[in-house]
Amino acid sequence: MEDARTPIQESIDAEALAPVEAVVRGAGTSFYWAMRRLPESKRRAMFGLYAFCREVDDIADGAAGVAEKMEALGRWRGEIERLYGEQPRDPVTRALKRAVEEFGLRKEDFRAVIDGMEMDARESLRIADMDELDLYCDRVACAVGRLSVRVFGIDDDIGLEIASALGQALQLTNILRDITEDAERDRLYIPANLLSAHDIPAGDISAVLNHPRFPQVCDTLAAVTRRRFDQAKAAILQCDPDKIRPAVMMMEVYRRILDKLAHRGWLNLNLPVSISRPGKLWIALRYGFFP
Known part of the structure; x- marks a missing residue:
């Protein structure tokens, strides 16, 4: 009480x-x-x-x-x-x-978010490998997820799994959606070793984004994102639907954004992708009111 x-x-x-x-x-x-x-x-x-x-x-x-x-x-x-x-x-x-x-x-989760913002506050940002990208996502997204599942009333054993999988999926979707916007701030979140695996020099951002093999890199990262969405969904299914509805709604919005990005492709990165207000309303009705 x-x-x-x-x-x-x-x-x-x-x-x-x-x-x-x-x-x-x-x-x-x-x-x-x-x-x-x-x-x-x-x-x-x-x-x-x-x-x-x-x-x-x-x-x-x-x-x-x-x-x-x-x-x-x-x-x-x-x-x-x-x-x-x-x-x-x-x-x-x-x-x-x-x-x-x-x-x-928990205080450490608020601290982690600030740690992530300090990474973004640099004059330029490059990510070396998936381990560093995982760390970045944990700080700016999964830490918020850990705070959120406590508010929702989800037990730590399954709540931490949801925070990790869904937090990373949401942040990777943001990264794939905002590639050109981030490039304008001299930020490139695509790991250098992933670029190297596709024989793309991790130098000038414009050259990276216009490289003919860059779409393959985006497809690879999109596949990782889908797996994390799938892992989040599997964990969410173990929860009380009434407690986890907000996370489900966020997941559905961002999965649709990822699908739209894949449908648009990675050759015209300046073409914006979003979910319309009616689309969000439908998701709110479908996942906010019904099991």
Whole structure:
């Protein structure tokens, strides 16, 4: 049973949550569709997680210099320490305070997300091999998954499996979708050893993306992504459907994005791929309301 909240505590919660909910609603992402039917306490927790991720991601992707980005991310490390100690100061961590207490969210997972953002905050980014790509995905996506399954109420034994498989699948889909956008920031997440296996020199990004064998590399990474989706689905089938619906909805949206990417092919990387609003609504109806 939840601890009783005083009127003052409830007022503080509401004050902290208002800007967080505004961030989520204004983002126009699949996340809002997936989380909107959660019970209030879980929805608030997930909105807080989203807002935290959005804050640190905006720092990593921003126009500031590397030193400024690292300093800003360092401030967030301090804010996470306050979240688990003294009263946090930022509206986002204030909104997360109750979620940490209620759902047992772990500090190391918040730290891991910041570690991942520090990788993105460099002037340029190259990934050496699949082990480094796995580490990156674990930090920026699977760590968020570990926090999320605790909010959903999934047992750790199966929850950690879902967080790993689905988190990596979602992030690999993002990587395949955003290749040209990332290239503009001098980021290439395709592992150098995978490029080398297809005799593609891991030098200039433009040359890599326009290499005639680059589509084969994307097909290889897409196959890895599909396997991770399949592993996530197998684990999800072992869960209470009511608890895991948000993860199922995210999985279905991103599987469709991956399918659209494969259908588009890898020769015209500038052609955008997304799921329409009616498509998201259908997924919300199909997987949000029915077993």
